[in-house]
Amino acid sequence: MQRITRQDVERTADLARLSLTEAEIVALTRDLDRILEHADQLKDLDTESTVPTAHAIVLPTPQRADEPVPGMDVESALANAPLREGSAFVVPKVIEGEES
Amino acid sequence: MDSLEAQSAGLAAAEVSSVELVDAALARIEAADATLNAVVGVRGDAARAEAAAADARRSAGDRRSPLDGVPLLLKDNMVQQGEPTTCSSRILEGFVSPYDSTVVTRLREAGAIVLGRSNMDEFAMGSSTEHSVHGPAHNPWDTGRSCGGSSGGSAAAVSSGMLPFALGSDTGGSIRQPASFCGVTGLKPTYGRVSRFGLVAFASSLDQIGPIARTARECAWILDAIAGHDAKDSTSIPEPAPRVSDALDGDVSGLTIGMPREYFEEDGADPEVVSCVRAAISELERGGAKLIEVDLPHTPFVVSTYYLVATAEASSNLARYDGARYGRRAEGVSDVDEMYRRSRSEGFGDEVKRRILLGTYVLSAGYFDAYYRKAQQVRTLVRADFERAFAQCDVIAGPTYPEVAFELGSKQDDPINMYLSDVYTVSANLAGLPAISIPCGLVRDLPVGLQLQGRAMDEATLLRVADGFQGRTDHHDQRPPGHLGQAAR
Numbered sequence: 101m102q103r104i105t106r107q108d109v110e111r112t113a114d115l116a117r118l119s120l121t122e123a124e125i126v127a128l129t130r131d132l133d134r135i136l137e138h139a140d141q142l143k144d145l146d147t148e149s150t151v152p153t154a155h156a157i158v159l160p161t162p163q164r165a166d167e168p169v170p171g172m173d174v175e176s177a178l179a180n181a182p183l184r185e186g187s188a189f190v191v192p193k194v195i196e197g198e199e200s
Numbered sequence: 201m202d203s204l205e206a207q208s209a210g211l212a213a214a215e216v217s218s219v220e221l222v223d224a225a226l227a228r229i230e231a232a233d234a235t236l237n238a239v240v241g242v243r244g245d246a247a248r249a250e251a252a253a254a255d256a257r258r259s260a261g262d263r264r265s266p267l268d269g270v271p272l273l274l275k276d277n278m279v280q281q282g283e284p285t286t287c288s289s290r291i292l293e294g295f296v297s298p299y300d301s302t303v304v305t306r307l308r309e310a311g312a313i314v315l316g317r318s319n320m321d322e323f324a325m326g327s328s329t330e331h332s333v334h335g336p337a338h339n340p341w342d343t344g345r346s347c348g349g350s351s352g353g354s355a356a357a358v359s360s361g362m363l364p365f366a367l368g369s370d371t372g373g374s375i376r377q378p379a380s381f382c383g384v385t386g387l388k389p390t391y392g393r394v395s396r397f398g399l400v401a402f403a404s405s406l407d408q409i410g411p412i413a414r415t416a417r418e419c420a421w422i423l424d425a426i427a428g429h430d431a432k433d434s435t436s437i438p439e440p441a442p443r444v445s446d447a448l449d450g451d452v453s454g455l456t457i458g459m460p461r462e463y464f465e466e467d468g469a470d471p472e473v474v475s476c477v478r479a480a481i482s483e484l485e486r487g488g489a490k491l492i493e494v495d496l497p498h499t500p501f502v503v504s505t506y507y508l509v510a511t512a513e514a515s516s517n518l519a520r521y522d523g524a525r526y527g528r529r530a531e532g533v534s535d536v537d538e539m540y541r542r543s544r545s546e547g548f549g550d551e552v553k554r555r556i557l558l559g560t561y562v563l564s565a566g567y568f569d570a571y572y573r574k575a576q577q578v579r580t581l582v583r584a585d586f587e588r589a590f591a592q593c594d595v596i597a598g599p600t601y602p603e604v605a606f607e608l609g610s611k612q613d614d615p616i617n618m619y620l621s622d623v624y625t626v627s628a629n630l631a632g633l634p635a636i637s638i639p640c641g642l643v644r645d646l647p648v649g650l651q652l653q654g655r656a657m658d659e660a661t662l663l664r665v666a667d668g669f670q671g672r673t674d675h676h677d678q679r680p681p682g683h684l685g686q687a688a689r
Contacts, residue, residue: 104561105673108256108613109557111217112557112560112561112564113260114348114562115558115560115564115569116515116519116544116556116557117522117537117540117541117544118541118544118545118548118553118557119541119542119545119551120545120554124467124550124553124562128306128554128557129651130555131554131615131616132554132557132558134269134562134616135558135615135619136571137509138503138504138616139504139571139575139622140284141501141504142501142502142504142505142571142574142578143570143574145498145501145577145578145581146579147574147577147578147580148575150567150578150580151575151577151580152576152577152579153576153577153580153630154405155389155391155405155435155632156208156391156405156579156583156630156631156632156656157390157435157632157656158303159392159435159437159438161434162270162431162438163435164431170351172298172299176298177298178529179298179309180294180295180296180298180525181525182523182524182525182527182528182529189422189524189525191524191531191536191539192222192534192535192538192539193535193536194204194535194536
């Protein structure tokens with residue numbers, strides 16, 4: 101049984117904001133199908149009453165005093181910006197039809 | 201003088217200076233790295249200046265730790281202020297960190313000198329250091345073979361004698377497997393023992409930083425320097441970390457070593473590797489440890505569980521690489537969605553795309569319960585396996601990896617086969633346990649790793665057994681053929 105179709109890969113790539121080439125779609129359809137075929141072995145295990153583990157080492161939620169501490173300064177935060185203007189990151193227009 | 205212990209003793213006795221050690225390391229990198237490609241960047245001038253300061257400080261009587269004045273490499277996924285971090289990815293091209301990771305801060309406090317950054321699989325996803333924008337790293341024991349991964353550059357650099365120690369990160373075996381392949385010692389501490397602040401996230405519930413060096417004793421020194429609570433990592437263990445180097449007394453008598461039936465029945469493991477590991481465990485018995493068989497019945501399910509959990513977390517963590525704030529942005533994009541898509545598609549390599557896609561799929565509507573939630577439930581069963589086993593024994597012993605270092609390129613076309621070989625290493629991450637790989641012999645002239653897994657929080661017992669083994673054997677003293685340190689020794 102094929103678990104993963106080409107359409108699954110295209111839909112998932114869209115969710116992950118990845119554009120795939122034709123060769124990548126073919127290879128990833130095959131790879132994901134094989135990986136999930138192997139993962140189907142987990143269905144043999146009865147986990148009806150098993151609590152899921154999100155973190156192996158269970159710690160209480162840490163709390164700390166609500167004291168202001170300086171964050172990263174603007175220049176450092178912007179130092180890696182691909183494009184900047186003043187104290188802002190510049191990205192292409194997000195909303196259509198609004199010119200500033 | 202290529203080991204941390206030797207360099208530390210040389211510095212303490214003023215037989216050598218930190219500046220000389222830094223210069224010697226730079227010379228060895230220069231001589232060997234054209235072949236090994238273990239190092240992706242050095243900060244020679246800055247390191248030399250820090251070494252001179254360390255020399256002055258120590259001669260004034262202020263020696264901070266056994267690491268004081270000793271050079272090291274950071275895996276290229278731990279940030280240092282003013283230095284690049286690439287994670288071996290095109291998407292982090294040009295990134296220079298505006299802050300220090302906690303491990304860098306603590307290493308500096310201990311007096312250690314960060315000399316540079318080591319090669320790795322992109323975003324720590326891989327077991328071969330072949331998935332790197334810097335090209336593959338090579339195994340010093342046989343340059344046609346992989347040095348393992350994802351912390352392959354760190355292991356290869358220590359093995360070849362470029363530097364006495366390095367840090368790695370381990371999400372499913374990425375410290376232990378390369379240590380095994382390169383004949384060095386690599387420790388993954390308990391989840392939360394070392395702060396992850398400033399470690400580029402792969403799978404946040406599994407990632408842990410740890411040392412790669414020649415011996416367990418050296419790993420204990422390094423762990424003592426970097427472990428402990430950090431307010432900047434809410435998953436770091438709040439209790440103070442005990443000084444593990446104090447626990448090493450060379451004695452394993454009275455300890456019980458569990459040998460999981462499932463690890464020694466594993467189909468597909470190299471029989472010579474398995475018998476080499478069996479012989480090593482017998483050495484612990486001769487040292488007075490008691491051997492018993494234990495069961496880890498969910499072992500056949502750990503690889504599937506790991507790849508579902510790890511890729512789900514990775515797909516979420518890697519959503520931050522969008523071309524907007526840092527890293528590489530695709531050129532000529534006309535809208536923000538195209539910026540995301542093209543920056544990510546051009547920036548990530550094949551293995552990272554494969555894992556993002558798998559993780560996104562298992563988290564998507566309709567598949568979450570069947571795959572991701574199911575894997576989290578099986579993770580509970582794996583933890584329970586270890587709890588039962590550790591009711592009977594102090595440490596669990598077995599192979600680190602089912603085979604010796606494989607040839608470069610030999611597994612590139614078969615990612616699933618490569619994943620399945622992680623069967624012995626991923627459990628420690630799923631269960632949060634400390635685990636170490638130590639050299640235990642050679643098969644066909646290539647190193648084999650003995651893996652020891654310990655109880656959560658109990659690095660002390662784990663390291664005590666590893667140190668006891670190394671006190672009775674000399675596998676950790678073996679050097680690859682043509683080793684750079686040989687002339688100097």
